[in-house]
Amino acid sequence: MKMHNFSSGPSILPPEVLQKASEAVLNFNNSGLSLIEISHRDPSFVEIMNSARNLALELLNLENKGYSALLLQGGASLEFVRAASNLLKVDGKAGYINTGNWANNAQNEAAYFGEVVEVASSKDKNYNYIPKNIVVPNDLDYLHITTNNTIYGTQFKDFPETVVPLVCDMSSDIFSRNLDFSKFGLIYACAQKNAGTSGVNLIVVKNELLNKTTRSIPNIMNYKKHIERESMYNTPSVFSVYVSYLSMKWLKDLGGIPAAERRNLAKANLMYSEIDRNSLFYGTAAVEDRSTMNATFFLKDEKLTTAFDELCLIKGIYGLKGHRTAGGYRASIYNALPMTSVQKLVEVMQYFEEINF
Ligand SMILES: Cc1ncc(COP(=O)(O)O)c(C=O)c1O
Numbered sequence: 001m002k003m004h005n006f007s008s009g010p011s012i013l014p015p016e017v018l019q020k021a022s023e024a025v026l027n028f029n030n031s032g033l034s035l036i037e038i039s040h041r042d043p044s045f046v047e048i049m050n051s052a053r054n055l056a057l058e059l060l061n062l063e064n065k066g067y068s069a070l071l072l073q074g075g076a077s078l079e080f081v082r083a084a085s086n087l088l089k090v091d092g093k094a095g096y097i098n099t100g101n102w103a104n105n106a107q108n109e110a111a112y113f114g115e116v117v118e119v120a121s122s123k124d125k126n127y128n129y130i131p132k133n134i135v136v137p138n139d140l141d142y143l144h145i146t147t148n149n150t151i152y153g154t155q156f157k158d159f160p161e162t163v164v165p166l167v168c169d170m171s172s173d174i175f176s177r178n179l180d181f182s183k184f185g186l187i188y189a190c191a192q193k194n195a196g197t198s199g200v201n202l203i204v205v206k207n208e209l210l211n212k213t214t215r216s217i218p219n220i221m222n223y224k225k226h227i228e229r230e231s232m233y234n235t236p237s238v239f240s241v242y243v244s245y246l247s248m249k250w251l252k253d254l255g256g257i258p259a260a261e262r263r264n265l266a267k268a269n270l271m272y273s274e275i276d277r278n279s280l281f282y283g284t285a286a287v288e289d290r291s292t293m294n295a296t297f298f299l300k301d302e303k304l305t306t307a308f309d310e311l312c313l314i315k316g317i318y319g320l321k322g323h324r325t326a327g328g329y330r331a332s333i334y335n336a337l338p339m340t341s342v343q344k345l346v347e348v349m350q351y352f353e354e355i356n357f
Contacts, residue, residue, distance in 0.1 A: 004341035007319030008150055008294060008332040009172070010192040017246040017336075024242060036239050045238060049231055052245035056202055059248060059256055060181040068227045070203040071241050076171045076190035077105065079201055083144070083167055083186055084110035086223050089213045092141040095119040095164070097134065099156075100127045100149035101325060106169055110144070113215070119143065119160075127152040129286035136162040142185060142209075148173035150193075151323040153296035153330065154289040159183060165209055173293045174202065175251055176335055177261045185209045191240060193293070194335050196247045199240030251335065260335045267333045267342045268292040274346040280304065280353050284328075298328035308352055315348045 005012040013021075028035040029044055038045060053069040062069075074082070083106075088094045092114050096107035098121035110116050117140065120131035127149060136143050142165040148155045150172040159166065165185030174189040181187065185206045192198040203223065210224045219225045219233060226233050251260060272290060275283045275297045283290070283297045299305060312320055322328040333342060 003316050003318040004344050005318050005337070006331045006333070006341070006345070008193070008323070008330060009190070010198050011319070011332055011334050012336045013197065013243070013247065014250045014336045017243060017250055020246050021239070021243050025239070035242055038238075040232065040235050040238050046232070048242055048245050049236065052241055052248060053231060055245065055248040055252060056204060059175060059251060060187070060204060062181055062204060065182055066207050067204055068207055068223075070205070070223065070226050070231045071191075071200050071236060071244060072203060072226060072231065073200060073237050075198070076102070076169060076188060076201060077109075079169070079188040079190075079203065080106040080109040081112070082203075082221050082223065083188060084113045085215065085217050085221050086213065087142050087165070087167065087186065087209060088114045089141050090114070090215050092213070093117060093137075093139060095136060095140040095143040097121070097131065097143070097145050097160075098123055099130055099146055099154060101151050101323075102169060102171070103144075103146035103149070106144055106146065122154070126284075128154065128284050130154050130156055130289040134160040136160050136164060138163055140164045142167045144169070146171075148291050148293050150291075150294050150332075151326050151330075153283075153285040153291045153294045155291040155293065157289065165206070172332075172334075173291070175248075175257055175260060176264050176293055178257050191244050191247075193332070194247075196244030197240055199237040200244055202244065247336075263339065264292045264333065264335065267337065267339055268295065270339075270342050270346060271295045271331055271333060274349055278349050278353050280356060281329075281349065293332065293334055295331045295333060296322060296326065296328060297331075298322075304352075304356060307356075311348060311352055315344065317345055317348060320345075 024035040056069040057063045094110050095117045098104050120134045122129050144167045146169040167186040168184050170187050171189045172193045175194045187204045189202050191200045195202050275281050281297045320329050322330045
């Protein structure tokens, strides 16, 4: 039996992607070779890399708009550093909105490169809301936002009005909803939620923002260098790039971001209506800021934890445990998670209520 996988990342992948990825490990394109034992300079892999980069721009509707896409290693945590080292000028200033642990980490890493201003924060209420009416200073090199707070389950629905470039960590909601992506100067995301598996980051950057700092940037950290080398400055994580390529192709075949958004809204609505209805559970994220990707909830009576965990296990539900810093439960309902898995979880929550009433 296939488990219902609510893991927050690495997370569920579409069955078609798993099938094709495993075939490629055994016999890539009927070449008699494995994908992971050929050179990354082999034309067949170069084509995968180029197609993946093009697909990312196509899905985000950023083709021919002055953006480049890269697939690089190091996790989103490396992008915290790479973004700041490329965009924060020597003697410059960057603004950060602190809406969760990851946003906070991004902010702390940027401070190694220059002055960082915390423009707004929701730390006062344990990151359970998104700050509103944010006034962004005009003298920033950029404003950094984490669009979706994977840990506490909040998500920006609107973005602050600003004249400075918007830099976004979209690790946990990229490709999940329709946005005007040309609003953003730099988008980055680790792949292991909505864009493939761990081992690769997707970076989409507006070319005109690069080369504005006088800082010397080591090649491996330099977006410009990676663009010149078409994301092949050094050996890419070939398997992860291939899984990203397959995941993006799956999304395109599904109908692209608009289709994913419709599915995601339906799943999130069902999930949150059960959290609100069920007398045993409650949510803590501000209702208007609730994430469509990570629904967090808690048991009113913590003594029921073991019983609920055991029931989930028996019913084939995996990965529901909340982040270690947040506790409770978190249903990650990324693009690849089918509606039937949310229906199953809701059914289990209802049954649990019945037997504990
Ligand atoms: C929003 C966000 N940013 C950054 C990260 C860190 O990603 P990585 O572990 O790939 O460095 C995560 C991980 O879950 C995340 O959810």
